[in-house]
Amino acid sequence: MEQGTGGRWRRVHSDEFKAHVVEASKQPGVSMAAVAMANGINANLLRRWVLMSLASTAVPPRAELASLPTHADFLPVPMPTVPSEQALEPAPAPIRIDVQRGSTAITVLWPVSAAAACASCLRELLS
Structure with a gap:
């Protein structure tokens, strides 16, 4: 219509x-x-x-x-503990430095949390 x-x-x-x-x-x-x-x-x-x-x-x-269930029918269900948000984040990759002189090769892995100390060490080695 x-x-x-x-x-x-x-x-x-x-x-x-x-x-x-x-x-x-x-x-x-x-x-x-x-x-x-x-x-x-x-x-x-x-x-x-x-x-x-x-x-x-x-x-x-x-x-x-x-007919819906009331609060008296509620049964608590234990939940597994959830790790903190920091534990869920992947750890940052370390600072990797590859040095090769002739037939000698050195790989240095340095934690990102100590980046300032890594820079200081490199300055001393390269100066």
């Missing part, structure tokens, strides 16, 4: 049609775009109808609220 006001026309769909199309889109292996195209509607409109149907079923009726 189509409605028109002020020169603009808009199609109006029945609730039964909307429910039928939403159910058809929920079938496994069916795309919303294909269902929308087969029923002559825009895929964005169908997506909106699906979201609206999910929102309307998300809140249980009052009768169902009474």
Whole structure:
């Protein structure tokens, strides 16, 4: 059915049609775009109808609220201890210095936390 006001026309769909199309889109292996195209509607409109149907079923009726578990039914579950954030971060790679003179090769690994001491040692060796 189509409605028109002020020169603009808009199609109006029945609730039964909307429910039928939403159910058809929920079938496994069916795309919303294909269902929308087969029923002559825009895929964005169908997506909106699906979201609206999910929102309307998300809140249980009052009768169902009474059957939900209460706090007395709550059972605490022990959780494993999580290491601090520092333990989760990987250790920075050490400063690596490779020196080769003739047939002699030396590799020096220096911790990044002592970078200033590394620079000082290199200044002394190279001066």
